[in-house]
Every structure is written in C-alpha cells, then in structure tokens.
Amino acid sequence: MTDQLDAPRGPLTAGTPSADAPGSALDASAAAPRRATSRRLRSPSFVVGASMVAVVVLVGLVAFFWTPYTIGTRGTGERLGGPSADFWLGTDKLGRDVLSQLIAGATNAVVVAVCSVAIAAVLGITLGVLAASTTRWVDVAVLNVVDLMIAFPTLLLAMLIVTVRGASLSSVIAAIGISGAAVIARITRINASRVLREDYVVAAAASGTGWWGTVRRHVLPNVAPTLLVQLMLLAGAAILAEASLSYLGLGPRPPYASWGRMLNEAQATISAAPLAAILPGLLIAWTVLGLNLLGDGIRERSDPSLRGDR
Amino acid sequence: MTALEVRDLTVRTSGGRTLLDAVSWEVPFGGRLGIIGESGSGKSLTAAAILGLLPEGMTATGQVLLDGRDLLTLGERALRSVRGAQVAMVFQEPLTALDPLMTVGRQIAGPLRLHRGASRAKARELAADLCRLVRLDDTERILGSYPWQLSGGQRQRVSIAMALACEPRVLLADEPTTALDVTVQAEILDLLDELIERTGTTLVFVSHDLPVVARVARDLVVMRSGRVVEATTVAQALEAPAHAYTRQLLAAARAVSRLPQEDPR
Amino acid sequence: MTDETTSVPLLALHGVSREFGGRGRTTTALDGVDIAVHEGRSVGIVGESGAGKSTLLWLLLGLDTPTSGQVSYRGQTLDRRDRTLLKRFRREVQVVLQDPRSSLDPRMTVAQIVAEPLQSLRIGADQRERSARVDEVLGWVGLDADARRKYPAQFSGGQRQRIAIARALAPSPKVLVGDEPVSALDVSVRQQIMELLARLRSELGLTLVLVSHDVAIVGQLCEETVVLRGGRVEEAGETRQVLTRPTSPYTRALLDAVPTLA
Numbered sequence A: 001m002t003d004q005l006d007a008p009r010g011p012l013t014a015g016t017p018s019a020d021a022p023g024s025a026l027d028a029s030a031a032a033p034r035r036a037t038s039r040r041l042r043s044p045s046f047v048v049g050a051s052m053v054a055v056v057v058l059v060g061l062v063a064f065f066w067t068p069y070t071i072g073t074r075g076t077g078e079r080l081g082g083p084s085a086d087f088w089l090g091t092d093k094l095g096r097d098v099l100s101q102l103i104a105g106a107t108n109a110v111v112v113a114v115c116s117v118a119i120a121a122v123l124g125i126t127l128g129v130l131a132a133s134t135t136r137w138v139d140v141a142v143l144n145v146v147d148l149m150i151a152f153p154t155l156l157l158a159m160l161i162v163t164v165r166g167a168s169l170s171s172v173i174a175a176i177g178i179s180g181a182a183v184i185a186r187i188t189r190i191n192a193s194r195v196l197r198e199d200y201v202v203a204a205a206a207s208g209t210g211w212w213g214t215v216r217r218h219v220l221p222n223v224a225p226t227l228l229v230q231l232m233l234l235a236g237a238a239i240l241a242e243a244s245l246s247y248l249g250l251g252p253r254p255p256y257a258s259w260g261r262m263l264n265e266a267q268a269t270i271s272a273a274p275l276a277a278i279l280p281g282l283l284i285a286w287t288v289l290g291l292n293l294l295g296d297g298i299r300e301r302s303d304p305s306l307r308g309d310r
Numbered sequence B: 001m002t003a004l005e006v007r008d009l010t011v012r013t014s015g016g017r018t019l020l021d022a023v024s025w026e027v028p029f030g031g032r033l034g035i036i037g038e039s040g041s042g043k044s045l046t047a048a049a050i051l052g053l054l055p056e057g058m059t060a061t062g063q064v065l066l067d068g069r070d071l072l073t074l075g076e077r078a079l080r081s082v083r084g085a086q087v088a089m090v091f092q093e094p095l096t097a098l099d100p101l102m103t104v105g106r107q108i109a110g111p112l113r114l115h116r117g118a119s120r121a122k123a124r125e126l127a128a129d130l131c132r133l134v135r136l137d138d139t140e141r142i143l144g145s146y147p148w149q150l151s152g153g154q155r156q157r158v159s160i161a162m163a164l165a166c167e168p169r170v171l172l173a174d175e176p177t178t179a180l181d182v183t184v185q186a187e188i189l190d191l192l193d194e195l196i197e198r199t200g201t202t203l204v205f206v207s208h209d210l211p212v213v214a215r216v217a218r219d220l221v222v223m224r225s226g227r228v229v230e231a232t233t234v235a236q237a238l239e240a241p242a243h244a245y246t247r248q249l250l251a252a253a254r255a256v257s258r259l260p261q262e263d264p265r
Numbered sequence C: 001m002t003d004e005t006t007s008v009p010l011l012a013l014h015g016v017s018r019e020f021g022g023r024g025r026t027t028t029a030l031d032g033v034d035i036a037v038h039e040g041r042s043v044g045i046v047g048e049s050g051a052g053k054s055t056l057l058w059l060l061l062g063l064d065t066p067t068s069g070q071v072s073y074r075g076q077t078l079d080r081r082d083r084t085l086l087k088r089f090r091r092e093v094q095v096v097l098q099d100p101r102s103s104l105d106p107r108m109t110v111a112q113i114v115a116e117p118l119q120s121l122r123i124g125a126d127q128r129e130r131s132a133r134v135d136e137v138l139g140w141v142g143l144d145a146d147a148r149r150k151y152p153a154q155f156s157g158g159q160r161q162r163i164a165i166a167r168a169l170a171p172s173p174k175v176l177v178g179d180e181p182v183s184a185l186d187v188s189v190r191q192q193i194m195e196l197l198a199r200l201r202s203e204l205g206l207t208l209v210l211v212s213h214d215v216a217i218v219g220q221l222c223e224e225t226v227v228l229r230g231g232r233v234e235e236a237g238e239t240r241q242v243l244t245r246p247t248s249p250y251t252r253a254l255l256d257a258v259p260t261l262a
Helices: A044-065 A098-133 A136-151 A154-165 A169-196 A199-206 A211-247 A259-267 A274-302 B043-050 B076-082 B104-116 B120-133 B139-144 B152-164 B182-199 B210-216 B234-239 B244-257 C053-060 C083-092 C110-120 C127-140 C145-149 C157-169 C187-204 C215-221 C239-244 C249-257
Strands: B002-012 B018-028 B032-037 B059-066 B087-090 B170-174 B202-207 B219-224 B227-233 C011-022 C025-037 C043-047 C068-073 C093-096 C175-179 C207-212 C224-229 C232-238
Touching (some): A044 A098, A098 A169, A136 A169, A169 A211, A199 A211, A199 C093, A199 C110, A199 C157, A211 A259, A211 A274, A211 C110, A259 A274, B002 B202, B018 B032, B018 B043, B018 B059, B018 B202, B018 B219, B018 B227, B032 B043, B032 B210, B043 B059, B043 B170, B043 B202, B087 B152, B104 B120, B104 B139, B104 B152, B120 B139, B120 B152, B152 B182, B202 B210, B210 B244, B219 B234, B227 B234, B227 B244, B234 B244, C011 C053, C025 C043, C043 C053, C053 C175, C068 C083, C083 C093, C110 C145, C127 C145, C127 C157, C157 C175, C157 C187, C175 C187, C187 C215, C207 C215, C215 C239, C224 C239, C224 C249
Parallel strands (some): B087 B170, B170 B202, C043 C207, C043 C224
Antiparallel strands (some): B002 B018, B002 B059, B219 B227, C011 C025, C224 C232
C-alpha cells in the first residue's frame, strides 16, 4: 500500500490515486443537480423552517425602518406596566416599550446572523479550500489554527475583543464570525478533499484545468449544498451566541436592541413583568428552531438518499 | 428433490415500483445454478430476498421454499436460525462483509458457536479445520489476523469458510470473484468447485460474468429487468440459446472476451 | 519492445521508478520501467492489482513526477514546471477513466463537461466555436445534440462513458489514455464502447494507451502489449506474440486464468 501521507497529493496536490483499487464507490452525490430533482419530496422541515425564518426576517426588516417607540435609554411609559393600549406588550423596568424592543431585536438578530455567517463563510471556506487543495504544510498549519480556534471558547474570544474595542455589535459579530470560521473551515476541508479525490477532478487536471479552475468549477459547486446546510445551522448558533454574550453585557448597548440584553434586564423583575422576560427568550428559541429546521429541510431536499423511495 | 425453490417472487418498493416480477426457478439437491444478468436485472436482489435481507421499504411476495418451508413467512428470529445454518451467503466485497474490528478467527467461530453451540475451544479447532479446507494453511496467523491484514483472495476464502462452517444445505454466492484479480479468481473458482463437489452443498451462483458462471454452474437462469428471461442449462445456453436476449448476451460476452489466436505457422 | 529507432515516440517512460513514503518506510510502486508509445501503434498495459498500473497512469498523464528516470513527450523530457510544454502535452494526450459514476462532475451539464478541456487549454476562438466542437464530438460518440443540456445523472453508465470519451476528444488529441475504460460496464455496453474505441482509433488516427487488468480488451485494441508485475515490466512486445506465445510463465499463468466461453 502506498504511504498516503507522503505520496503526491496531485493533481492539485490533494489525494493519492488508490493503488489499483476498484472504481469509486461513492454514490452519484448528495449534490444532485437542480434540474433532475423535479420530483422532490415535500420536506415539512423546509417549509416550516423557511416560514419561521421568514417571519423573523420580515419583522426585522420592518423594524429597521420603523418601531412604535424609539429604542433608547429611557422610556416614556410607566415602569413595569402591563399590556395597555399604548404599550401592547407592556413596559420594562425603565418604562420602555417591550414590543418595540422585541421587533428591533429581530433586526439585530438578522444583522448578527448575516454578518457573522458571512465572515465565517468567507474566512472558513478560504481556509478549508486552501487546506484541502494546496500543500501538506498548509493543511497542517490550517488544521492547527482551526483546532486552536475551536478549543478557544467563543465567550473568551468575545471578552478579549470587548476589552480591546468595547462592548458593541461589531465586537460580538467578530467573535462569533471567527469562531464559526473554524467550524466551517473543517467542514469545507473534509468535503473539498472528497471532491478532489473524484475522478472528474483527475480528468480536469488532465485537460489542463489549473488550481483556480478546479476550485471554481468543481470544488465550490460540489461542496456548496453541504455548506449551505451548515451555514444555516451556524446562523442559529450565532443568534444563540449573541444572545448569551449580550446577556453577559458584552453585546450592543442601546439604541441597539438585543433579545439577550432584554433577558438580562428583565431577569430581576420577572414576576412583576413576565412578558419582558419570557418573550425575548421565546423569540430566540423560535428563530434558532426555524434556522435548524430550514437547515434540515435543505439537506433533505438535496440528498436523494434521504428520501423514501430508492 | 428440490433444495431451493423460488416461486413467483415479486419485490416492490414502498413507492410502488416493481423490482422483481414473478421470478421462479428451482435447484435440486447438489445442483449448481447460475443466475446471470446485467446491472439492474435483479439478480442480487433475488439473493437478498431469499435470505430476508431486503433493504428497508421493500416488500417481497411469493414463495421461497427451502425444503418445503416458505422462508418469506418466517419472522426475523426464525430466519436467523436459517441464515448461516441452512442457507449461507458469500458476498462480492469481503471487506464490507467482514467485521473490521474482529479477528478472522472469532468471525469464523461465530456461526459455529451460534448455530452449533460449540464451546470456544472447540469452535477454534473447527475454525482451523475450515481454514485448511479453504486452503489457508497458515491457520494460526490467519485466525489471529484482522480482515484488513489479509489479501482479497484470502478474505474471500475466509468468507467461504464462514459460509460453510455450519454445513448449510444451500450456498448463495453473489458475485464472489468480481472484485478479485483474474488469477485469484481462478483459484477461488477452483476452490468452490472442489468444495461443492466434496460437501454436496447446493450452489446458487449469481454473476454478471458469463464465462465465470459457465465455469461453475450447470443450470442457468437469465434475468433482465427483474424478470426471468430464460431458464436452461449452461450447455444449452452456450450451444443454442432459446431467447433473443440470451443470444445477445452470449454474443457480447464472446466478443469482449475474445483473445488473439495463434498464427498457424 | 519492437525496434522503432526511426521515429520519436509520442510518449515514453525511460527507466522510470516511483517510490512513495519516507521516514524509513518506502514502497516502490514502479521500478525501472521502459515504455514507448509510437504514433499509430496502440499500447496495452496489462497488470493485476498492486502491479503499479495507477502509478503508471498518473506518470503517463503528467500528473506525477518519477523518483528517477524520465517521462518524455515527443522526445522532450516532461517537466511539470514547464507550463508551455505541459499545455501542448495536454492538448495531445487525453484520458478516459474507469468509473462512469465519478468521472463526470454531477453538477455540470454535458455541454460544460465536454467543453472544459477547450476552456482550460484555450482552444477555440469564442463560445460559438467551442459549442460547435462540443456538438461535433458528441456526434462522434453517438450521442445526439439534446444531450448537451442534460446532467450526468440522467444517463446510463455506457452513455456516461461516451460523454467522457467525447470530453477527451474535444481538444483533438493524438493519444487517448484509457484506465480500465470498460471494466465498470455491462457486457453488451462493453462491446459497444470497445467498438467505438476501435472506430475512433482508425477514423481519427488515435493512438490508444490502455491500462487494464482485462487481457482481452488489450488484445483487441492494441498492437503492442506490456505486462506489468510488481512495478516492473515482466514482458513486452507485439500483442499477438505476447498473448499467444508469452515468454514469461507469469504471463502464461495470467492467460490461463482467464475464463473463456466454449
């Protein structure tokens, strides 16, 4: 048996030719082409998840432009008031409108999810692809960096960043984005390695396709479905992470709203104003659940082997 | 006397697709039946259906009569006593059919302890005998090895040893030599030939390779798209096949396996 | 090898060895292999598993560098760092691989797949020319024009192999290297593809280099045969000679082991 580690990892220095083993037994992909799957099984997870997420996104979009009351450091209503005509969901301990904060929190959630996932995607995919397709040294280096990042808790990283830049939305997004990048890098690396071992990559190399051509034409499109699912799940994790960090006081300050911060502020007065404490928590759960279901749904729809009929 | 009879065996998926359509054939005691078909013909599915090893979601109707008993009506527990003891199977890829985490010795001993209640020591002894039977003479080393430490040919011999461990009535072989080199294939076929002759086990040999089937089998069933197209003998099929598809298959097999002839000088 | 001192071989291996591993554990996959492929004389390389066929294949395709010895193309040593030479080499030497399921990118259309060599090697002045060429080669392999819009999953194994052959033919190569091109196919399809290869060989003047464990396909399509064993050339010469009156007992045993139909 050839020594896998030191054998040429070509054609793009990735993967050795399996010495005379029978042809690849990999199924014709979890990446089934868009067109051939016209008779997709209805995935309830997808539909439910997509709806749940859509609600949050819509609310967040609306709140970006308008909220019933401005989000500020002091409120105009009575403190800890229950639901009334002026304040549909009541007021918190500083007299601020709960409803406005909730829907503004949706905007915050969307911004956090989109930005941190974007950072994680760009950074993670780049690292993963480089690790899988260039030299072994790069691979080892990336693996070590990634292992370090994964071992380093997001919380600690956030605290570090906050110490330097102060508690803010961008600090939190940076911390979550970097942590997420590590996970994405690992997944990308594994999937890209798999693709690079496929015969069509060998054929491409023999046809003169270079590194970038192979990455652009073959690797990225074939890892995209799996990555998309992971990014959805990462978005859910990001929202949870932001809520935790904001709860601990490391997140955005007013006038930015945050469900996590609301939880912290409403904690002491939970018996007096239960809505201010429970609702943010419920919304966090709703959003994360929706994203997880959406992720599962996308996976179900793109993987033919998960469907019932063979 | 019929050792195994398949009658109107039909297999459908949960989505309603028919994969096997009224497949019927029989093989007498001590007989050697070859089932030949291309991909999608249903030949491997037939073997799986006989042992109740169909994938999730597929249902089988019809009858599979082993010595008069219909195997399709048996529950899982009863089937487990049939598998290995009365009907044994040898698969194409021994790497996946053998447990990678168990030594070969324990795996061969497995059916012996399960079906014959042999003690560990006795089973070990019998396993060594079986190794010698399949011409793996370095028994100590073989029994102590893990599957990945053996060559493809050795693994297949181990699979055959395991299959014959409990002296089954019927041996089902599903493409047992397809993944092997041609010289190793020749050895395994010789081995099978000799063992079947010696033990009188009934053989059902499934393959896509006509020359290989012709080497081992006496009777022949030709399958296509889930149906039996022709049931005849190997001799008859080679000389004067009745069905057009068989003729086609034969012509193609002859064409692709033709070796250059010596120049008459 | 037959004496061909007059013409420069299109593709050749000169005393090629390839070792893998390090830190004390080296495996020698190929040892001192000499092979010459002359234009118009197809070569078949026969070997069992472990013989070094895959390693040899990668060297022939310029996807790997030998530990010692050289791979030459039209007399020039093939240096993988020489981009210009490599590009000319790739235009002339193309490959068809074994597994029809994984040799085509499942997410690309047939047209994109077949056009890839044209794009990578910058052949064809514009999109229209490349597109026309795609249609042309699809026709040669017996697929009709509406195949171009479909995806590999919509085709059978034999058809996918045809697509792979079309892709290889797109840059008008001189040499077509086949790695077990028909082993994964059903027997009737196998016959069709073998006939296709034979036709392409004569109509397009292609030189085939077939790497296979299947002696019969080599016997039918190649004028010369090389028997590879344990990384070394066991025997080589005219196909008819090697396959009917082999000098090596190993070759003899190999031939005797092949099951034949009466």
